[in-house]
Amino acid sequence: MTTRIWVLAVLVLAQSVMGAGVCDCPDRECGYAPIGVMGDHTHPAGSAMLSYRYMRMEMNGNRDGTDRLSATDVLADFMVTPLEMSMEMHMLGAMWAPSDRVTLMVMQPYAAIEMDHRNRMGATFTTASSGLGDLKVAALINLFGCCGQHVHLHAGIGVPTGSIDETGDTPMGHVRLPYPMQLGSGTFDLYPGVTYHGKTDSLSWGGQVLGTIRLVENDNDYRLGDRVNATAWGGYRCGRSWTTSLRLNVARWGNIDGADPELAPAMVPTADPDRRGGTRADLGLGAAFATQNGLLAGQRFAVEYSRPLYQDLDGPQLETDEILTLGWQGVW
Numbered sequence: 001m002t003t004r005i006w007v008l009a010v011l012v013l014a015q016s017v018m019g020a021g022v023c024d025c026p027d028r029e030c031g032y033a034p035i036g037v038m039g040d041h042t043h044p045a046g047s048a049m050l051s052y053r054y055m056r057m058e059m060n061g062n063r064d065g066t067d068r069l070s071a072t073d074v075l076a077d078f079m080v081t082p083l084e085m086s087m088e089m090h091m092l093g094a095m096w097a098p099s100d101r102v103t104l105m106v107m108q109p110y111a112a113i114e115m116d117h118r119n120r121m122g123a124t125f126t127t128a129s130s131g132l133g134d135l136k137v138a139a140l141i142n143l144f145g146c147c148g149q150h151v152h153l154h155a156g157i158g159v160p161t162g163s164i165d166e167t168g169d170t171p172m173g174h175v176r177l178p179y180p181m182q183l184g185s186g187t188f189d190l191y192p193g194v195t196y197h198g199k200t201d202s203l204s205w206g207g208q209v210l211g212t213i214r215l216v217e218n219d220n221d222y223r224l225g226d227r228v229n230a231t232a233w234g235g236y237r238c239g240r241s242w243t244t245s246l247r248l249n250v251a252r253w254g255n256i257d258g259a260d261p262e263l264a265p266a267m268v269p270t271a272d273p274d275r276r277g278g279t280r281a282d283l284g285l286g287a288a289f290a291t292q293n294g295l296l297a298g299q300r301f302a303v304e305y306s307r308p309l310y311q312d313l314d315g316p317q318l319e320t321d322e323i324l325t326l327g328w329q330g331v332w
């Protein structure tokens with residue numbers, strides 16, 4: 001699978017190099033980032049956008065540091081091991097620019113999470129949670145825009161609309177589910193950041209650094225780790241409608257401060273606040289379709305598929321295998 005990703009990556013790059021300058025870029029669409037990037041662009045005064053994204057993340061097998069662990073390895077130290085997890089997320093977004101300087105953005109996720117486990121006796125069981133995640137509200141403030149280049153700042157807050165009290169049936173009874181099965185942070189969080197993008201007629205590129213800062217402890221006596229996410233992308237537009245992209249994303253996130261008193265960290269690694277942090281680098285391939293004419297004018301449809309190149313986890317912790325993002329954006 002990794003080989004296939006690299007072959008595709010080389011093809012996209014080759015197309016970008018050989019095709020450069022051939023195709024035109026009639027509008028500002030070419031400044032858009034791959035669909036996995038949020039808050040990548042701003043709008044001119046009075047312009048509005050609605051968006052919907054579907055994201056699916058698959059995690060299979062455990063890892064400690066950069067080493068893979070078998071289920072037997074994890075069960076040597078814990079009563080229960082997670083085997084795999086899938087997360088589906090539906091994200092509704094709206095953007096509106098009250099002025100050329102400022103674009104306001106809101107995003108509301110809905111997540112559905114499933115995790116498979118095995119215990120020392122060999123019994124397997126699945127837990128699930130679903131519901132609203134944390135609402136994000138942000139102001140994107142234009143700093144610089146000229147000559148095909150653009151910089152804006154992000155000032156965002158996270159509102160704790162996601163539950164941190166999800167419970168489920170396990171062999172231990174109906175209990176509070178561990179940290180990765182919870183839907184929100186339980187706290188108001190800060191999302192500072194900066195985005196840069198540039199474009200020529202057929203090429204686009206950019207970078208974004210976003211932080212997540214958790215200020216206080218939540219009602220269950222813990223505070224999720226802070227996070228920094230840095231990404232850089234390049235895109236190539238051929239014809240009036242299609243863009244292909246290649247993106248590198250590097251994320252680093254901390255362990256949990258404090259602990260939920262209802263969780264038993266010796267039972268399963270997902271309940272241990274000191275086994276949540278990590279660093280991961282993903283490579284993503286994207287494609288987007290946007291047209292200026294006819295019924296679909298002003299709308300953009302996009303897909304991005306990412307796989308990790310590197311991950312170093314405070315484990316045992318489930319490793320990420322793939323992330324798929326599908327999205328629709330409509331401008332008015």
Ligand SMILES: [Cu+2]
Binds near residue numbers: 042043095
């Ligand atoms: Cu927008």
